[in-house]
Each structure stands twice: as structure tokens, then as C-alpha cells.
Amino acid sequence: MSSEAADEASETYSEFIDRVERLTNLGHAGGVLGWDQEVMMPEGGTPARSKQRSAISTVTHELLTSDEMAAALDDLEAGELSDERASVVREVRRQHDRAASVPQDLVEEISEVSSEAMPVWQEAKEEDDFSKFAPTLERLVELKREYAEHIDPDRDPYEVLFEEYEPYLGVDTAERVLERLREELVPLVEAVRESDADLATDTFEGEFDTDTQEDLARDVLDTLGYDWDHGRLDTAPHPFSSGNQFDARVTTRFSPDEPLGALMATVHEFGHATYTLGLPREEYGTPLGKSRDMTVHESQSRLWENHVGRSRAFWERFLPKVKERFPEKLSDASVDDVYEAANEVYEDNLIRVEADELTYHMHIIVRFEIERDLIRGDLDVEDVPEVWNDKYEEYLGIRPDSDAEGCLQDIHWSHGDFGYFPTYSLGSVLATQLYASAEEDIENIDEKVAEGDFDPLHDWLTENVHRHGCRYTTDELIRQATGEDYTADYFLDYVKSKYGELYELDDYQ
Incomplete structure (x- = not known):
């Protein structure tokens, strides 16, 4: 390539990146509006907020599908690109092609209806009346079917929507993994429930002051190393995290009789935030500074929640802080007591975000099968x-x-997020595969966790996952990080061994 051609290509790429960065900043602005709507906005603000978010969606769609963006992508793909630039172009091309297939007025309508849907869902949940939400849900299903049809009328609409959240593993992988989990976890859960093991499951019984629980949530974030200069903790009806590598916020919720649930939800959201904060700051605004979709994102939250937060080593470190906050209720609790309580397999839990590590996946499978059938008609x-x-x-x-304990408990469908739920289980499976690799590379990882030294694990995850942003596809990133293809083997071996030992199951030890 001549120097003149190289200069022209560099100028084309620079102009292209300017457009990409504007798109990113619009998306983050919309994210802040969404965070505010769920956390701080007054109840009466919905009509204006829906218009605001719809306007951002419209402008974003216009920029992403513009003739200038299409021409820049064509020019860049026709030339020679470095691996990093090729990754950026690949990601933007995928977004552009999908967005260009969808009429702008449909994008605007989906944004407005989903924004208006949230208070409808909240009211229906509070009044325990699905019929109040049903018309809105039906409209969202229709809109998302139409959205999928515009992108690819010849494919399964649910498959198309699933790719919004996990574009590279494929819905066939999700179906295969979830089917295997259902086949192997159901008998394990039954064996656990038939066990005579005497676990200390009543350790956290009673009522725990919610203000003190919030203090404890801040304690656990401090212990794990949350960067308060680039984040904050708030409450929301449904715990979530949002932001970017400069501003990664977490939310949780508190109930007087569920202190452990609030604590684990906080650790879960910390996992999301620490991934976001670990993205390369110098790549902010481009796909190289963006997280790699929901399977990987969920792997980070589930890794910290389950492999750290529910571990015996973690409670060796954190139990003194819990006793300090609740001295009258937990002064006699041992590490084993709290470990057993944190890993209890519940007999009758109906709520996904409060589910134990084992039955959690049945909650996901129910939602996956229902939303798939809704979208498919x-x-x-x-x-x-x-x-x-x-x-x-x-x-x-x-x-x-x-209905409040049943089909109204999650916020996702009010956002129009059909195809999202499978990534929770896919991410949990990946978390175990990643943690197994980290254990091979980090000497005495349990001892380090018990000592409160989380830097080696954090550094390993940053080096092998976070810093890459979207440079690799999901399957490529997994191979880079673990040396293997994506597999459910590690997860199933892990839960069978852990719960076989905990519940004294001869067939699983």
C-alpha cells in the first residue's frame, strides 16, 4: 500500500471511529436515563422519559444506518486492516446490518412502548394482577416479532432476538446446554431434597434491619475492592448494574427477612461492575472498550457470586464483618454454619433472584421455554x-x-428483552470453566480469598477477559482464556461434587 493510500485509509478509519464514538456516547446517555428511571426518577416522570429515550434510540438508529456509516464500512472492509481494526469493523458491521434492516419508526415505537411498560409492570406486580400487564406484553411480543422479521424473515424469530444478547454461541448451543442442565440437575435436586443431611439452614432466620443490611452491602463491596470513585450503590425493584469503564453503578434490594439474598445480589452486581471497570479505558467509545455480550458478562457476576461469595474461604474472611453488623443475631454463627446457609438448596423458593445456585437454572429454563414459545407464536x-x-x-x-411470585417477578419482558434469559445459565456455566482455569494459574486461590487478597483473581480476569473488550467473538474469547471450547462439563462436575459433599450424597461424591 502506498503512503498516500495508507494516509487515506487512516483518515477513513479515523472518521469512522468518530461516528462509532458518537453512537457509544448516545448509548451511554440512554443508559443513564434508564438507570435514573429505575432508581431515582419520580413516578410521574414516565411520559417525558419515554419520549427522551425514544429520541435517543431514533438518533442512534439514524447514525448507525446512515449512508456515511455504510460507505465507511464498505471502504474499510475492502482494504487491509490490523486485527484490532478488523474486530472493530466486524462488530459495527453486525450492528449496522441488523439496524439497517429495521424501519426507524419501529425502533422508535419499541423504545417508547418498552419505556411505558415498566410502570405498567410494576403496578401489575404490586396488585398481583397479570391481566393489567398482559396487553402491554402482547404488544411488545408483536413488536419484537416484527423486529426479528425485518432482520431475517426466513429464520426463527427467537433465534434472531437471542443474537441481540449472544451473537456468536447460537441458540442451538443455548438449547443444548439448557436441555443438558435440565436432564442432569433435576435428579440432583431430587437427591438433595431426599437427603438427611442436617445443615445449619436457620442461621439467618428472623428480621434484619435494612439500613444495617445496606451498611453490610457496602462492607462487602469494600472487601471485594469496588472502586467507589467510579461507581455507587443504590436500591432498585430488580437489582442491576450499568455503566462504562469510568462509571459502573450497582443496585441491590433489601428485605428484612432476606439478608443473605441481598448480600449475594450485591456480590453478583459487583461482578458485573468489576468487568465493566476492567475494560480498557483507552478504547472507550469503540467495541474494543465494550464488554463481550451477555454470556461473558453474566459469567463475571456468577463467578464472583457463586465461586467467591458462596465459598467457605470467603466466609472465613467476611463473617467477622457480618457479626460486627448483627452481633445479637449472629454472634454464635460459625464459618460452616454460614457456608451451609449460603449454599442451601431451597425446598420452595419461587423467586429467581433469591434462588440457590442449583435450582436457579430451572428458573431460567422456565422463562426460556415460555419466551421462546411466545415469540414463535x-x-x-x-x-x-x-x-x-x-x-x-x-x-x-x-x-x-x-402472579407476583410467578410470571410477574422479572422486569425483563417489560423492557422487551426476549432472548436475554438463556444467557444467565450460559454465563453460569462459563463462570465455572473460567474459575477452573484461574485455579490452575493462581496458586492457593482459596487461601488468598480467605486472607481477603482478591487482586490475583481480579488481575487474572482482567488479563484473560476484561481487557479484550470485543476483540474476540465469544467462542474465541473462551478459547483464549481457557484453552478449550465452551463446555458445560466443568459446571456439572462442580455442582455434583459440591452438593454431593454438602448433602452427603453417595452417588455424587
């Missing part, structure tokens, strides 16, 4: 509560008594 919205309850009875042996 195999299930009517009005039948969701009954189908939901039937599946809970089949997979978990329990039946919700109310």
Missing part, C-alpha cells in the same frame, strides 16, 4: 400464568400462589 400471552405455574410444578415441584 406457540403460546398466547393470556396463557402465560398457567403455563408458568405448570412448568414450576414440573421442574421445581412447587406452584406459585400468585
Whole structure:
């Protein structure tokens, strides 16, 4: 390539990156509006907020699908690109092609309807009345089917929507993994429930002051190394995290009788935030400074929640802080007591975000099967509560008594996030595979956790996952980090060994 051609290519790429950075900043601005709506906005602000978020979606769509963006992508793809630049172009091309297939007025309508849907969902949940949310849900299903049809009318619409959250592993991988989890976890859960093991499951019984719980949540974030200069903790009806490598916020929720649930939710959201904060700052605004979709993101939160937060080593470090906050209730609790309580397999838990590590995946499978059937047109919205309850009875042996405890408990469908749920289980599976690799590279990792030294694990994750942003596809990143293809083997071996030992199951030890 001549120097003149090289200069021209460099100028084209520079102009292209300027457009990409504007898109990124619009997206982050929309994210702050979304965070505010769920955390701080007054209840009456919805009509204006829906218009604001719709305007951002419209402008973003216009920039992403513009003739200038299309021409820049064509020019860059026709030339020679470094690996890093090729990755950026690959990611933007995928976004551009999908967005260019969808009419702008549909994008605007989806944004407005989903923004207006959240208070409708909240009211329906509070009043335990699915019928109040059903018309909105039906409209969202119709809009998302239409969205998928514009992108690819010849493919399964759910597969198209799934790729919004996990574009590279494929819905066939999700179906294969979830089917395997259902086949192997259901008998394990049954064996656990039939066990005579005497666990200290009543350690956290009673009521725990929620203000003190918030102090404890801040303690756990301090212990794990949360960067308060680039984050904050708030409460929300449904715990979530959001932001970028300069501003990664977490939320949790508190209930007087669920202190352990609030604590684990906080650790979970810390995992998301520490991934976000570990993205390269010098690449902010480009795909190289963006997280690698939801399977990888969820692997980070589930790794910190389950492999750290529910470990015996973690409680050796953190139990003194818990006793300091609740001296009257937990002064006699031992590390084993708290470890057993943190890993109890519940007999009758209906709530996903409060689920134990084992039955959690049945919650995901129920949602996955229902939303897949909704989008494919195999299930009517009005039948969701009954189908939901039937599946809970089949997979978990329990039946919700109310819509609030059943199909209204999650916020995701009010956002129009169909295809999101499978990534929770896919991420949990990946978390175990990543942690197994980290254990091979970090000597005496349990001892370090017990000493409160989380830097080696954090550094390993940053080196092998966070710093790459979207340079690699999901499957490539997994191979880079672990040396193997994505597999559920590590997860299934881990839960069978852990819960076989905990519940004294001869067939699983």
C-alpha cells in the first residue's frame, strides 16, 4: 500500500471511529436515563422519559444506518486492516446490518412502548394482577416479532432476538446446554431434597434491619475492592448494574427477612461492575472498550457470586464483618454454619433472584421455554400464568400462589428483552470453566480469598477477559482464556461434587 493510500485509509478509519464514538456516547446517555428511571426518577416522570429515550434510540438508529456509516464500512472492509481494526469493523458491521434492516419508526415505537411498560409492570406486580400487564406484553411480543422479521424473515424469530444478547454461541448451543442442565440437575435436586443431611439452614432466620443490611452491602463491596470513585450503590425493584469503564453503578434490594439474598445480589452486581471497570479505558467509545455480550458478562457476576461469595474461604474472611453488623443475631454463627446457609438448596423458593445456585437454572429454563414459545407464536400471552405455574410444578415441584411470585417477578419482558434469559445459565456455566482455569494459574486461590487478597483473581480476569473488550467473538474469547471450547462439563462436575459433599450424597461424591 502506498503512503498516500495508507494516509487515506487512516483518515477513513479515523472518521469512522468518530461516528462509532458518537453512537457509544448516545448509548451511554440512554443508559443513564434508564438507570435514573429505575432508581431515582419520580413516578410521574414516565411520559417525558419515554419520549427522551425514544429520541435517543431514533438518533442512534439514524447514525448507525446512515449512508456515511455504510460507505465507511464498505471502504474499510475492502482494504487491509490490523486485527484490532478488523474486530472493530466486524462488530459495527453486525450492528449496522441488523439496524439497517429495521424501519426507524419501529425502533422508535419499541423504545417508547418498552419505556411505558415498566410502570405498567410494576403496578401489575404490586396488585398481583397479570391481566393489567398482559396487553402491554402482547404488544411488545408483536413488536419484537416484527423486529426479528425485518432482520431475517426466513429464520426463527427467537433465534434472531437471542443474537441481540449472544451473537456468536447460537441458540442451538443455548438449547443444548439448557436441555443438558435440565436432564442432569433435576435428579440432583431430587437427591438433595431426599437427603438427611442436617445443615445449619436457620442461621439467618428472623428480621434484619435494612439500613444495617445496606451498611453490610457496602462492607462487602469494600472487601471485594469496588472502586467507589467510579461507581455507587443504590436500591432498585430488580437489582442491576450499568455503566462504562469510568462509571459502573450497582443496585441491590433489601428485605428484612432476606439478608443473605441481598448480600449475594450485591456480590453478583459487583461482578458485573468489576468487568465493566476492567475494560480498557483507552478504547472507550469503540467495541474494543465494550464488554463481550451477555454470556461473558453474566459469567463475571456468577463467578464472583457463586465461586467467591458462596465459598467457605470467603466466609472465613467476611463473617467477622457480618457479626460486627448483627452481633445479637449472629454472634454464635460459625464459618460452616454460614457456608451451609449460603449454599442451601431451597425446598420452595419461587423467586429467581433469591434462588440457590442449583435450582436457579430451572428458573431460567422456565422463562426460556415460555419466551421462546411466545415469540414463535406457540403460546398466547393470556396463557402465560398457567403455563408458568405448570412448568414450576414440573421442574421445581412447587406452584406459585400468585402472579407476583410467578410470571410477574422479572422486569425483563417489560423492557422487551426476549432472548436475554438463556444467557444467565450460559454465563453460569462459563463462570465455572473460567474459575477452573484461574485455579490452575493462581496458586492457593482459596487461601488468598480467605486472607481477603482478591487482586490475583481480579488481575487474572482482567488479563484473560476484561481487557479484550470485543476483540474476540465469544467462542474465541473462551478459547483464549481457557484453552478449550465452551463446555458445560466443568459446571456439572462442580455442582455434583459440591452438593454431593454438602448433602452427603453417595452417588455424587
